[in-house]
Amino acid sequence: MTRPYSRITGTGSYLPPRRLSNADLVAELAAKGVETSDDWIVERTGIRARHFAAPDVACSDLALHAAQNALQAAGVEAKDIDLIIVATSTPDMVFPSSACILQNKLGIAGCPAFDVQAVCSGFVYALTVADAMIRTGTATKALVVGAEVFSRILDFSDRTTCVLFGDGAGAVVLEASDTPGILASDLHADGKHVGILCVPGHVSGGAASGHPLLKMDGPAVFKLAVGVLEDAARATLAKAGKTQEDIDWLVPHQANIRIMQSTAKRLKLSMDKVMVTVDQHGNTSAASIPLALDSGVRSGKIKKGETLMLEGVGGGFTWGAVLLNL
Template identity: 55%
Template sequence: MRSVIAGCGGYLPARCLSNAALAAEYGLDTSDDWIVERTGIRQRHIAAPGETASSMGTAAARQALERAGIAAEAVDAVIVATSTPDSAFPATAVRIQQQLGITRGFGFDLAAACTGFVYALGMADSLMRTGQARCVLVIGTEIFSRILDWSDRGTCVLFGDGAGAVVLTAEQDSDRGILSTHLHSDGRHGDILLVEGGPGSTGGSGLLRMAGKEVFRHAVSKLAGVVDEALAANGMGHADLRWLVPHQANLRIIEAMGKKLGLPRERVVVTVDRHANTSAASIPLALAEAAGRGLIERGDTVVLEAIGGGLTWGAALLRF
Protein backbone atom coordinates (compact mmCIF):
# COMPACT_ATOMS: atom_id res chain seq x y z
CA MET A 1 0.00 0.00 0.00
CA ARG A 2 1.39 3.40 -1.00
CA SER A 3 0.41 6.88 0.19
CA VAL A 4 0.13 8.94 -2.99
CA ILE A 5 -0.05 12.74 -3.09
CA ALA A 6 -3.32 13.43 -4.91
CA GLY A 7 -3.31 17.21 -4.48
CA CYS A 8 -1.38 20.12 -2.92
CA GLY A 9 -2.64 23.45 -1.65
CA GLY A 10 -1.34 26.58 0.00
CA TYR A 11 -2.48 29.78 1.63
CA LEU A 12 -0.64 33.05 2.34
CA PRO A 13 -2.15 36.02 4.22
CA ALA A 14 -2.86 39.10 2.14
CA ARG A 15 -0.48 41.39 4.01
CA CYS A 16 3.04 41.27 2.57
CA LEU A 17 5.82 42.95 4.58
CA SER A 18 9.11 43.81 2.85
CA ASN A 19 12.42 43.95 4.71
CA ALA A 20 12.54 47.73 4.47
CA ALA A 21 8.96 48.11 5.72
CA LEU A 22 9.63 45.70 8.60
CA ALA A 23 12.73 47.64 9.70
CA ALA A 24 10.86 50.94 9.55
CA GLU A 25 7.72 49.68 11.31
CA TYR A 26 9.55 48.14 14.26
CA GLY A 27 12.51 50.55 14.44
CA LEU A 28 15.08 47.81 13.84
CA ASP A 29 18.77 48.46 13.21
CA THR A 30 18.80 46.44 10.00
CA SER A 31 18.34 46.83 6.26
CA ASP A 32 17.14 44.97 3.20
CA ASP A 33 20.75 44.32 2.12
CA TRP A 34 21.71 42.93 5.56
CA ILE A 35 18.75 40.52 5.66
CA VAL A 36 19.07 39.36 2.04
CA GLU A 37 22.81 38.77 2.33
CA ARG A 38 22.48 36.57 5.43
CA THR A 39 19.19 34.78 4.76
CA GLY A 40 17.95 35.32 1.20
CA ILE A 41 14.66 36.64 2.60
CA ARG A 42 13.13 39.68 0.88
CA GLN A 43 9.59 39.67 2.28
CA ARG A 44 7.11 37.70 4.40
CA HIS A 45 3.33 37.45 4.81
CA ILE A 46 1.68 38.44 8.09
CA ALA A 47 -1.67 37.09 9.27
CA ALA A 48 -4.53 39.52 9.79
CA PRO A 49 -5.94 39.90 13.33
CA GLY A 50 -8.90 37.63 12.62
CA GLU A 51 -6.88 34.86 10.99
CA THR A 52 -5.95 31.70 12.88
CA ALA A 53 -3.90 28.59 12.28
CA SER A 54 -7.15 26.70 11.64
CA SER A 55 -8.60 29.25 9.21
CA MET A 56 -5.37 29.32 7.19
CA GLY A 57 -5.03 25.54 7.32
CA THR A 58 -8.61 25.17 6.14
CA ALA A 59 -7.95 27.43 3.14
CA ALA A 60 -4.86 25.42 2.16
CA ALA A 61 -6.77 22.14 2.63
CA ARG A 62 -9.66 23.34 0.46
CA GLN A 63 -7.26 24.10 -2.38
CA ALA A 64 -5.53 20.72 -2.01
CA LEU A 65 -8.88 18.90 -2.08
CA GLU A 66 -10.03 20.90 -5.10
CA ARG A 67 -6.83 20.15 -7.01
CA ALA A 68 -7.16 16.47 -6.09
CA GLY A 69 -10.82 16.37 -7.14
CA ILE A 70 -11.71 14.83 -3.76
CA ALA A 71 -14.66 15.81 -1.57
CA ALA A 72 -14.01 16.63 2.08
CA GLU A 73 -16.42 13.85 3.05
CA ALA A 74 -13.89 11.28 1.76
CA VAL A 75 -11.21 12.33 4.27
CA ASP A 76 -10.57 9.76 7.02
CA ALA A 77 -8.02 11.75 9.04
CA VAL A 78 -6.66 15.26 9.45
CA ILE A 79 -3.12 15.63 10.80
CA VAL A 80 -1.91 19.15 11.53
CA ALA A 81 1.70 20.14 12.16
CA THR A 82 1.87 23.43 14.04
CA SER A 83 3.73 25.26 16.77
CA THR A 84 1.08 27.99 16.89
CA PRO A 85 -2.25 26.19 17.47
CA ASP A 86 -5.51 28.07 17.93
CA SER A 87 -5.62 26.86 21.53
CA ALA A 88 -4.00 24.33 23.84
CA PHE A 89 -7.03 22.15 23.08
CA PRO A 90 -9.12 21.19 21.24
CA ALA A 91 -6.63 20.40 18.50
CA THR A 92 -6.37 22.71 15.51
CA ALA A 93 -6.98 19.59 13.39
CA VAL A 94 -10.50 19.10 14.74
CA ARG A 95 -11.27 22.78 14.21
CA ILE A 96 -10.23 22.30 10.57
CA GLN A 97 -12.43 19.19 10.43
CA GLN A 98 -15.36 21.31 11.55
CA GLN A 99 -14.61 24.13 9.08
CA LEU A 100 -14.42 21.62 6.22
CA GLY A 101 -17.67 19.98 7.30
CA ILE A 102 -16.04 16.62 8.07
CA THR A 103 -17.98 14.65 10.70
CA ARG A 104 -16.27 11.27 10.43
CA GLY A 105 -12.77 9.92 11.01
CA PHE A 106 -10.31 11.60 13.38
CA GLY A 107 -7.84 14.45 13.68
CA PHE A 108 -4.88 15.44 15.83
CA ASP A 109 -2.05 17.95 16.06
CA LEU A 110 1.65 17.19 15.99
CA ALA A 111 4.42 19.42 17.39
CA ALA A 112 7.88 19.05 15.87
CA ALA A 113 8.59 22.72 15.05
CA CYS A 114 9.97 23.26 11.52
CA THR A 115 10.23 19.50 10.94
CA GLY A 116 6.54 19.10 11.75
CA PHE A 117 5.29 18.53 8.21
CA VAL A 118 7.80 15.72 7.57
CA TYR A 119 6.81 14.12 10.89
CA ALA A 120 3.12 14.45 10.01
CA LEU A 121 3.71 12.92 6.59
CA GLY A 122 5.41 9.97 8.29
CA MET A 123 2.49 9.49 10.68
CA ALA A 124 -0.02 9.65 7.83
CA ASP A 125 1.96 7.15 5.78
CA SER A 126 2.07 4.74 8.72
CA LEU A 127 -1.70 4.98 9.22
CA MET A 128 -2.31 4.30 5.57
CA ARG A 129 0.11 1.37 5.32
CA THR A 130 -1.67 -0.31 8.24
CA GLY A 131 -5.11 0.29 6.76
CA GLN A 132 -6.40 2.70 9.41
CA ALA A 133 -7.05 5.41 6.79
CA ARG A 134 -7.34 5.62 3.04
CA CYS A 135 -7.52 9.40 2.58
CA VAL A 136 -5.57 11.76 4.86
CA LEU A 137 -5.16 15.53 4.90
CA VAL A 138 -1.68 16.53 6.09
CA ILE A 139 -1.44 20.24 6.92
CA GLY A 140 1.29 22.58 8.13
CA THR A 141 -0.02 25.91 9.39
CA GLU A 142 1.79 28.61 11.38
CA ILE A 143 1.31 32.16 12.68
CA PHE A 144 4.82 32.85 13.94
CA SER A 145 4.23 36.61 13.84
CA ARG A 146 2.40 36.20 17.17
CA ILE A 147 5.31 34.54 19.01
CA LEU A 148 8.14 36.79 17.79
CA ASP A 149 10.03 39.38 19.79
CA TRP A 150 9.81 42.24 17.31
CA SER A 151 12.71 44.04 19.00
CA ASP A 152 15.08 41.12 18.25
CA ARG A 153 16.42 41.57 14.73
CA GLY A 154 18.14 38.17 14.93
CA THR A 155 14.79 36.35 14.88
CA CYS A 156 11.91 38.61 13.86
CA VAL A 157 13.23 39.12 10.31
CA LEU A 158 13.35 35.38 9.67
CA PHE A 159 9.75 34.22 9.96
CA GLY A 160 6.41 34.58 8.19
CA ASP A 161 2.89 33.17 8.34
CA GLY A 162 1.16 30.71 6.03
CA ALA A 163 -0.28 27.24 5.55
CA GLY A 164 0.24 24.33 3.17
CA ALA A 165 -1.56 21.02 2.74
CA VAL A 166 -1.45 17.75 0.83
CA VAL A 167 -4.13 15.12 0.27
CA LEU A 168 -2.84 11.57 0.50
CA THR A 169 -4.78 8.65 -0.97
CA ALA A 170 -4.01 4.95 -0.55
CA GLU A 171 -3.12 3.06 -3.72
CA GLN A 172 -2.28 -0.64 -3.91
CA ASP A 173 0.91 -1.67 -5.76
CA SER A 174 1.47 1.84 -7.10
CA ASP A 175 4.86 2.93 -8.43
CA ARG A 176 4.10 6.41 -7.03
CA GLY A 177 3.76 7.74 -3.49
CA ILE A 178 5.83 8.00 -0.33
CA LEU A 179 8.75 5.57 -0.52
CA SER A 180 9.96 6.13 3.06
CA THR A 181 10.21 8.69 5.85
CA HIS A 182 13.13 9.08 8.27
CA LEU A 183 12.63 10.96 11.54
CA HIS A 184 15.13 12.02 14.20
CA SER A 185 15.39 14.14 17.33
CA ASP A 186 18.06 14.98 19.92
CA GLY A 187 16.79 16.77 23.01
CA ARG A 188 20.30 17.70 24.12
CA HIS A 189 20.07 20.66 21.73
CA GLY A 190 16.56 21.75 22.71
CA ASP A 191 17.61 25.11 24.10
CA ILE A 192 19.19 26.50 20.90
CA LEU A 193 15.77 27.02 19.29
CA LEU A 194 12.69 27.25 21.47
CA VAL A 195 9.64 29.22 22.52
CA GLU A 196 10.02 30.30 26.13
CA GLY A 197 6.98 29.27 28.11
CA GLY A 198 3.64 29.93 26.50
CA PRO A 199 0.33 28.16 27.13
CA GLY A 200 1.91 25.04 28.64
CA SER A 201 2.93 24.20 32.20
CA THR A 202 6.01 26.47 32.40
CA GLY A 203 4.33 29.84 31.89
CA GLY A 204 6.56 32.64 30.61
CA SER A 205 6.37 35.05 27.72
CA GLY A 206 5.83 32.53 24.94
CA LEU A 207 8.34 34.23 22.61
CA LEU A 208 10.74 32.54 20.22
CA ARG A 209 14.46 32.47 21.04
CA MET A 210 17.21 31.13 18.81
CA ALA A 211 20.98 30.68 18.84
CA GLY A 212 21.28 31.13 15.09
CA LYS A 213 24.91 30.11 14.64
CA GLU A 214 24.36 26.90 16.60
CA VAL A 215 21.30 25.98 14.55
CA PHE A 216 23.18 26.68 11.31
CA ARG A 217 26.08 24.51 12.50
CA HIS A 218 23.80 21.51 12.91
CA ALA A 219 21.66 22.09 9.83
CA VAL A 220 23.66 21.06 6.77
CA SER A 221 25.35 17.98 8.29
CA LYS A 222 22.14 16.58 9.79
CA LEU A 223 20.09 17.30 6.67
CA ALA A 224 22.69 15.77 4.35
CA GLY A 225 22.86 12.72 6.59
CA VAL A 226 19.12 12.10 6.69
CA VAL A 227 18.71 12.57 2.92
CA ASP A 228 21.47 10.03 2.29
CA GLU A 229 19.72 7.73 4.78
CA ALA A 230 16.48 7.99 2.80
CA LEU A 231 18.20 7.34 -0.52
CA ALA A 232 20.14 4.36 0.83
CA ALA A 233 16.96 2.83 2.28
CA ASN A 234 15.52 2.78 -1.24
CA GLY A 235 18.65 1.69 -3.09
CA MET A 236 19.07 5.11 -4.69
CA GLY A 237 21.82 7.67 -5.09
CA HIS A 238 22.00 11.41 -5.69
CA ALA A 239 21.66 10.88 -9.46
CA ASP A 240 18.19 9.36 -8.94
CA LEU A 241 16.79 12.59 -7.48
CA ARG A 242 14.80 14.94 -9.66
CA TRP A 243 13.78 17.57 -7.08
CA LEU A 244 14.73 18.84 -3.64
CA VAL A 245 11.91 20.55 -1.73
CA PRO A 246 13.63 21.73 1.46
CA HIS A 247 12.44 23.50 4.56
CA GLN A 248 12.65 27.19 3.70
CA ALA A 249 14.71 28.65 6.53
CA ASN A 250 17.85 30.12 5.00
CA LEU A 251 19.00 30.38 1.37
CA ARG A 252 22.59 29.49 2.24
CA ILE A 253 21.49 26.19 3.84
CA ILE A 254 19.23 25.42 0.87
CA GLU A 255 22.02 26.11 -1.65
CA ALA A 256 24.50 24.04 0.34
CA MET A 257 22.10 21.09 0.33
CA GLY A 258 21.54 21.40 -3.42
CA LYS A 259 25.30 21.31 -4.03
CA LYS A 260 25.76 18.28 -1.75
CA LEU A 261 23.10 16.42 -3.73
CA GLY A 262 24.54 17.49 -7.07
CA LEU A 263 21.30 19.14 -8.12
CA PRO A 264 21.29 22.21 -10.39
CA ARG A 265 19.62 25.30 -8.95
CA GLU A 266 16.57 24.88 -11.14
CA ARG A 267 15.86 21.52 -9.45
CA VAL A 268 15.78 23.01 -5.95
CA VAL A 269 12.46 24.61 -4.99
CA VAL A 270 13.08 27.99 -3.32
CA THR A 271 10.37 30.16 -1.77
CA VAL A 272 12.25 31.54 1.25
CA ASP A 273 12.84 34.85 -0.55
CA ARG A 274 9.08 35.48 -0.72
CA HIS A 275 7.66 33.50 2.21
CA ALA A 276 10.50 33.65 4.79
CA ASN A 277 10.52 30.76 7.27
CA THR A 278 6.95 29.56 7.78
CA SER A 279 8.09 26.63 9.95
CA ALA A 280 5.88 23.53 9.49
CA ALA A 281 4.08 25.25 6.60
CA SER A 282 7.18 25.88 4.50
CA ILE A 283 7.55 22.52 2.74
CA PRO A 284 3.87 22.04 1.79
CA LEU A 285 3.71 25.68 0.63
CA ALA A 286 6.79 25.17 -1.56
CA LEU A 287 5.43 21.85 -2.83
CA ALA A 288 2.05 23.42 -3.67
CA GLU A 289 3.71 26.26 -5.57
CA ALA A 290 6.01 23.96 -7.55
CA ALA A 291 3.21 21.52 -8.37
CA GLY A 292 0.80 24.35 -9.22
CA ARG A 293 3.31 25.75 -11.72
CA GLY A 294 3.76 22.35 -13.30
CA LEU A 295 7.43 22.13 -12.31
CA ILE A 296 7.16 18.81 -10.47
CA GLU A 297 5.62 16.23 -12.77
CA ARG A 298 4.08 12.81 -12.26
CA GLY A 299 6.78 10.21 -11.66
CA ASP A 300 9.46 12.66 -10.49
CA THR A 301 11.52 11.51 -7.51
CA VAL A 302 11.38 14.17 -4.80
CA VAL A 303 13.06 14.49 -1.42
CA LEU A 304 11.67 16.68 1.36
CA GLU A 305 13.92 17.59 4.30
CA ALA A 306 13.73 19.81 7.37
CA ILE A 307 15.38 20.63 10.68
CA GLY A 308 13.76 22.45 13.58
CA GLY A 309 13.55 23.03 17.30
CA GLY A 310 14.06 20.00 19.47
CA LEU A 311 16.34 19.51 17.71
CA THR A 312 14.20 17.56 15.27
CA TRP A 313 15.08 16.66 11.71
CA GLY A 314 13.85 14.33 9.03
CA ALA A 315 13.37 13.51 5.36
CA ALA A 316 10.72 11.97 3.16
CA LEU A 317 11.45 10.39 -0.21
CA LEU A 318 8.57 10.13 -2.66
CA ARG A 319 7.67 9.59 -6.26
CA PHE A 320 5.22 12.28 -7.28
Protein backbone atom coordinates in the same frame (compact mmCIF):
# COMPACT_ATOMS: atom_id res chain seq x y z
CA MET B 1 -4.21 -8.64 0.83
CA THR B 2 -1.05 -6.61 0.40
CA ARG B 3 -0.77 -3.34 2.23
CA PRO B 4 -1.43 -0.32 0.02
CA TYR B 5 1.04 2.38 -0.83
CA SER B 6 0.24 6.06 -0.42
CA ARG B 7 0.48 8.82 -2.99
CA ILE B 8 -0.03 12.58 -2.98
CA THR B 9 -3.00 13.28 -5.25
CA GLY B 10 -3.41 17.01 -4.64
CA THR B 11 -1.54 19.97 -3.20
CA GLY B 12 -2.73 23.33 -1.92
CA SER B 13 -1.44 26.40 -0.12
CA TYR B 14 -2.51 29.74 1.27
CA LEU B 15 -0.76 32.95 2.27
CA PRO B 16 -2.52 35.70 4.24
CA PRO B 17 -3.08 38.86 2.15
CA ARG B 18 -0.78 41.14 4.14
CA ARG B 19 2.63 41.02 2.45
CA LEU B 20 5.58 42.78 4.03
CA SER B 21 8.62 43.41 1.89
CA ASN B 22 11.91 43.89 3.68
CA ALA B 23 11.48 47.64 3.20
CA ASP B 24 8.05 47.47 4.88
CA LEU B 25 9.39 45.50 7.82
CA VAL B 26 12.49 47.68 8.17
CA ALA B 27 10.26 50.76 8.40
CA GLU B 28 8.05 49.15 11.05
CA LEU B 29 11.06 48.06 13.09
CA ALA B 30 12.68 51.50 12.81
CA ALA B 31 9.57 53.02 14.37
CA LYS B 32 10.22 50.72 17.35
CA GLY B 33 13.90 51.68 17.55
CA VAL B 34 15.21 48.47 15.94
CA GLU B 35 17.71 49.01 13.14
CA THR B 36 18.19 46.65 10.21
CA SER B 37 18.20 46.89 6.40
CA ASP B 38 17.09 45.09 3.27
CA ASP B 39 20.72 44.34 2.38
CA TRP B 40 21.41 42.88 5.84
CA ILE B 41 18.36 40.58 5.64
CA VAL B 42 18.93 39.41 2.05
CA GLU B 43 22.66 38.78 2.52
CA ARG B 44 22.16 36.58 5.59
CA THR B 45 18.90 34.82 4.74
CA GLY B 46 17.83 35.31 1.12
CA ILE B 47 14.46 36.60 2.37
CA ARG B 48 12.86 39.55 0.55
CA ALA B 49 9.26 39.36 1.79
CA ARG B 50 6.91 37.49 4.08
CA HIS B 51 3.18 37.40 4.89
CA PHE B 52 1.59 38.14 8.27
CA ALA B 53 -1.90 37.07 9.26
CA ALA B 54 -4.43 39.60 10.58
CA PRO B 55 -4.94 39.58 14.37
CA ASP B 56 -8.27 37.74 14.14
CA VAL B 57 -6.96 34.99 11.83
CA ALA B 58 -5.97 31.69 13.46
CA CYS B 59 -3.82 28.76 12.37
CA SER B 60 -6.94 26.74 11.46
CA ASP B 61 -8.17 29.57 9.21
CA LEU B 62 -5.00 29.40 7.13
CA ALA B 63 -5.16 25.60 7.20
CA LEU B 64 -8.75 25.65 5.91
CA HIS B 65 -7.86 27.63 2.77
CA ALA B 66 -4.86 25.40 2.01
CA ALA B 67 -6.88 22.24 2.67
CA GLN B 68 -9.71 23.33 0.37
CA ASN B 69 -7.21 24.05 -2.41
CA ALA B 70 -5.61 20.62 -1.96
CA LEU B 71 -8.98 18.85 -1.93
CA GLN B 72 -9.98 20.62 -5.13
CA ALA B 73 -6.71 19.67 -6.80
CA ALA B 74 -7.18 16.03 -5.78
CA GLY B 75 -10.82 15.95 -6.85
CA VAL B 76 -11.77 14.77 -3.37
CA GLU B 77 -14.66 15.98 -1.24
CA ALA B 78 -14.11 16.82 2.41
CA LYS B 79 -16.59 14.11 3.48
CA ASP B 80 -14.31 11.46 1.94
CA ILE B 81 -11.36 12.37 4.20
CA ASP B 82 -10.78 9.79 6.94
CA LEU B 83 -7.69 11.26 8.62
CA ILE B 84 -6.59 14.84 9.37
CA ILE B 85 -3.13 15.73 10.65
CA VAL B 86 -2.05 19.34 11.16
CA ALA B 87 1.62 20.10 11.76
CA THR B 88 1.94 23.35 13.70
CA SER B 89 3.77 25.07 16.54
CA THR B 90 1.23 27.91 16.68
CA PRO B 91 -2.14 26.23 17.25
CA ASP B 92 -5.40 28.08 17.80
CA MET B 93 -5.62 26.96 21.42
CA VAL B 94 -3.76 24.95 24.05
CA PHE B 95 -6.43 22.37 23.25
CA PRO B 96 -8.30 21.05 21.36
CA SER B 97 -6.03 20.52 18.39
CA SER B 98 -6.13 22.78 15.37
CA ALA B 99 -6.84 19.60 13.40
CA CYS B 100 -10.14 19.14 15.28
CA ILE B 101 -11.01 22.79 14.69
CA LEU B 102 -10.14 22.39 11.00
CA GLN B 103 -12.30 19.27 10.82
CA ASN B 104 -15.29 21.26 12.06
CA LYS B 105 -14.61 24.11 9.62
CA LEU B 106 -14.56 21.55 6.79
CA GLY B 107 -18.00 20.43 7.91
CA ILE B 108 -17.02 16.82 8.61
CA ALA B 109 -16.88 14.62 11.71
CA GLY B 110 -15.86 11.18 12.89
CA CYS B 111 -12.40 10.67 11.41
CA PRO B 112 -9.31 10.92 13.63
CA ALA B 113 -7.82 14.42 13.76
CA PHE B 114 -4.73 15.51 15.66
CA ASP B 115 -1.79 17.90 15.62
CA VAL B 116 1.89 17.04 15.26
CA GLN B 117 4.40 19.30 17.02
CA ALA B 118 7.87 18.94 15.52
CA VAL B 119 8.31 22.64 14.64
CA CYS B 120 9.89 23.09 11.19
CA SER B 121 10.14 19.31 10.66
CA GLY B 122 6.45 18.95 11.44
CA PHE B 123 5.20 18.39 7.91
CA VAL B 124 7.75 15.63 7.24
CA TYR B 125 6.74 13.99 10.53
CA ALA B 126 3.02 14.34 9.74
CA LEU B 127 3.41 12.96 6.21
CA THR B 128 5.30 9.95 7.56
CA VAL B 129 2.59 9.25 10.15
CA ALA B 130 -0.16 9.53 7.53
CA ASP B 131 1.73 7.20 5.19
CA ALA B 132 2.07 4.62 7.97
CA MET B 133 -1.64 4.82 8.82
CA ILE B 134 -2.59 4.33 5.17
CA ARG B 135 -0.20 1.40 4.78
CA THR B 136 -1.76 -0.33 7.80
CA GLY B 137 -5.28 0.25 6.51
CA THR B 138 -6.23 2.72 9.24
CA ALA B 139 -6.94 5.43 6.64
CA THR B 140 -7.45 5.68 2.89
CA LYS B 141 -7.66 9.43 2.24
CA ALA B 142 -5.63 11.68 4.52
CA LEU B 143 -5.44 15.45 4.70
CA VAL B 144 -1.97 16.51 5.86
CA VAL B 145 -1.49 20.21 6.59
CA GLY B 146 1.33 22.45 7.76
CA ALA B 147 0.03 25.78 9.09
CA GLU B 148 1.67 28.52 11.13
CA VAL B 149 1.10 32.02 12.48
CA PHE B 150 4.69 32.53 13.63
CA SER B 151 4.24 36.31 13.68
CA ARG B 152 2.45 35.78 17.03
CA ILE B 153 5.56 34.44 18.78
CA LEU B 154 8.23 36.78 17.39
CA ASP B 155 10.27 39.19 19.49
CA PHE B 156 10.23 42.35 17.38
CA SER B 157 13.06 43.83 19.43
CA ASP B 158 15.40 41.07 18.16
CA ARG B 159 16.38 41.77 14.56
CA THR B 160 18.21 38.44 14.27
CA THR B 161 14.94 36.48 14.51
CA CYS B 162 11.96 38.72 13.74
CA VAL B 163 13.01 39.24 10.12
CA LEU B 164 13.12 35.51 9.40
CA PHE B 165 9.60 34.23 9.85
CA GLY B 166 6.21 34.48 8.17
CA ASP B 167 2.72 33.01 8.28
CA GLY B 168 1.06 30.59 5.85
CA ALA B 169 -0.26 27.10 5.24
CA GLY B 170 0.27 24.23 2.83
CA ALA B 171 -1.59 20.95 2.46
CA VAL B 172 -1.64 17.67 0.58
CA VAL B 173 -4.19 14.93 0.07
CA LEU B 174 -2.52 11.54 0.57
CA GLU B 175 -4.45 8.56 -0.75
CA ALA B 176 -4.06 4.79 -0.71
CA SER B 177 -2.62 3.56 -4.00
CA ASP B 178 -1.60 0.35 -5.75
CA THR B 179 1.59 2.03 -6.96
CA PRO B 180 4.34 3.48 -4.77
CA GLY B 181 4.18 7.19 -3.96
CA ILE B 182 6.02 7.67 -0.70
CA LEU B 183 9.13 5.52 -1.07
CA ALA B 184 10.93 5.98 2.26
CA SER B 185 11.33 8.32 5.20
CA ASP B 186 13.81 8.97 7.99
CA LEU B 187 12.93 10.83 11.21
CA HIS B 188 15.09 11.86 14.15
CA ALA B 189 15.23 14.10 17.23
CA ASP B 190 17.81 15.07 19.84
CA GLY B 191 16.46 16.90 22.86
CA LYS B 192 19.83 18.02 24.12
CA HIS B 193 19.68 20.86 21.60
CA VAL B 194 16.39 22.24 22.97
CA GLY B 195 17.98 25.53 24.05
CA ILE B 196 19.25 26.70 20.66
CA LEU B 197 15.77 27.17 19.17
CA CYS B 198 12.74 27.40 21.42
CA VAL B 199 9.87 29.41 22.84
CA PRO B 200 10.53 28.88 26.57
CA GLY B 201 7.14 29.93 27.90
CA HIS B 202 3.82 28.38 28.86
CA VAL B 203 0.37 29.22 30.16
CA SER B 204 0.04 29.13 33.93
CA GLY B 205 -2.70 30.55 36.14
CA GLY B 206 -4.33 32.34 33.23
CA ALA B 207 -1.18 34.15 32.09
CA ALA B 208 1.89 33.49 29.97
CA SER B 209 4.90 32.68 32.10
CA GLY B 210 8.53 32.28 31.16
CA HIS B 211 9.58 33.85 27.85
CA PRO B 212 6.74 33.18 25.37
CA LEU B 213 8.66 34.51 22.35
CA LEU B 214 11.06 32.78 19.99
CA LYS B 215 14.72 32.53 20.94
CA MET B 216 17.40 31.20 18.61
CA ASP B 217 21.14 30.70 18.48
CA GLY B 218 21.52 31.19 14.73
CA PRO B 219 25.11 29.95 14.25
CA ALA B 220 24.41 26.80 16.30
CA VAL B 221 21.25 26.08 14.34
CA PHE B 222 23.06 26.54 11.02
CA LYS B 223 25.92 24.23 11.98
CA LEU B 224 23.60 21.48 13.16
CA ALA B 225 21.06 21.82 10.35
CA VAL B 226 23.40 21.33 7.41
CA GLY B 227 24.86 18.12 8.78
CA VAL B 228 21.63 16.42 9.83
CA LEU B 229 19.82 17.33 6.61
CA GLU B 230 22.51 15.62 4.55
CA ASP B 231 22.45 12.56 6.80
CA ALA B 232 18.65 12.27 6.67
CA ALA B 233 18.59 12.61 2.89
CA ARG B 234 21.25 9.95 2.41
CA ALA B 235 19.57 7.56 4.86
CA THR B 236 16.24 7.99 3.08
CA LEU B 237 17.80 7.34 -0.31
CA ALA B 238 19.47 4.21 1.03
CA LYS B 239 16.16 2.88 2.41
CA ALA B 240 14.56 3.40 -1.00
CA GLY B 241 17.47 1.90 -2.92
CA LYS B 242 18.06 5.22 -4.70
CA THR B 243 20.91 7.69 -5.11
CA GLN B 244 21.00 11.47 -5.32
CA GLU B 245 21.05 11.13 -9.12
CA ASP B 246 17.46 9.90 -8.86
CA ILE B 247 16.25 13.15 -7.25
CA ASP B 248 14.40 15.43 -9.67
CA TRP B 249 13.61 18.05 -7.03
CA LEU B 250 14.80 18.83 -3.52
CA VAL B 251 11.95 20.49 -1.60
CA PRO B 252 13.58 21.59 1.65
CA HIS B 253 12.34 23.49 4.66
CA GLN B 254 12.67 27.15 3.68
CA ALA B 255 14.70 28.37 6.65
CA ASN B 256 17.62 30.19 5.11
CA ILE B 257 19.04 30.22 1.58
CA ARG B 258 22.51 29.47 2.93
CA ILE B 259 21.36 26.25 4.62
CA MET B 260 19.58 25.22 1.43
CA GLN B 261 22.63 25.94 -0.73
CA SER B 262 24.93 24.05 1.63
CA THR B 263 22.62 21.04 1.71
CA ALA B 264 22.32 20.95 -2.07
CA LYS B 265 26.10 21.19 -2.42
CA ARG B 266 26.65 18.27 -0.05
CA LEU B 267 24.17 16.18 -2.03
CA LYS B 268 25.82 17.26 -5.29
CA LEU B 269 22.57 18.81 -6.53
CA SER B 270 22.38 21.92 -8.66
CA MET B 271 20.32 24.76 -7.18
CA ASP B 272 18.26 24.42 -10.37
CA LYS B 273 16.85 21.28 -8.74
CA VAL B 274 15.96 23.00 -5.45
CA MET B 275 12.53 24.55 -4.88
CA VAL B 276 13.17 28.01 -3.39
CA THR B 277 10.33 30.11 -1.95
CA VAL B 278 12.09 31.50 1.12
CA ASP B 279 12.69 34.77 -0.74
CA GLN B 280 8.93 35.48 -0.91
CA HIS B 281 7.56 33.56 2.08
CA GLY B 282 10.29 33.75 4.71
CA ASN B 283 10.51 30.83 7.13
CA THR B 284 6.96 29.54 7.67
CA SER B 285 8.08 26.61 9.85
CA ALA B 286 5.87 23.53 9.35
CA ALA B 287 4.10 25.24 6.43
CA SER B 288 7.24 25.87 4.39
CA ILE B 289 7.65 22.47 2.72
CA PRO B 290 4.02 22.07 1.56
CA LEU B 291 3.99 25.74 0.48
CA ALA B 292 7.11 25.17 -1.63
CA LEU B 293 5.70 21.90 -2.98
CA ASP B 294 2.43 23.51 -4.05
CA SER B 295 4.31 26.43 -5.59
CA GLY B 296 6.37 24.01 -7.66
CA VAL B 297 3.36 21.97 -8.77
CA ARG B 298 1.18 24.93 -9.69
CA SER B 299 3.99 26.71 -11.55
CA GLY B 300 4.57 23.60 -13.65
CA LYS B 301 8.15 23.15 -12.45
CA ILE B 302 7.36 19.98 -10.53
CA LYS B 303 5.62 17.39 -12.72
CA LYS B 304 3.75 14.15 -12.18
CA GLY B 305 6.06 11.14 -12.10
CA GLU B 306 9.06 13.04 -10.78
CA THR B 307 10.99 11.99 -7.68
CA LEU B 308 11.08 14.49 -4.82
CA MET B 309 13.12 14.70 -1.65
CA LEU B 310 11.33 16.61 1.12
CA GLU B 311 13.39 17.44 4.20
CA GLY B 312 13.19 19.64 7.25
CA VAL B 313 14.95 20.52 10.47
CA GLY B 314 13.56 22.40 13.44
CA GLY B 315 13.49 23.07 17.15
CA GLY B 316 13.56 20.07 19.40
CA PHE B 317 15.93 19.43 17.75
CA THR B 318 14.00 17.46 15.11
CA TRP B 319 14.87 16.54 11.56
CA GLY B 320 13.79 14.18 8.82
CA ALA B 321 13.26 13.48 5.14
CA VAL B 322 10.73 11.83 2.85
CA LEU B 323 11.42 10.52 -0.67
CA LEU B 324 8.40 10.22 -2.93
CA ASN B 325 7.21 9.80 -6.48
CA LEU B 326 4.63 12.42 -7.32
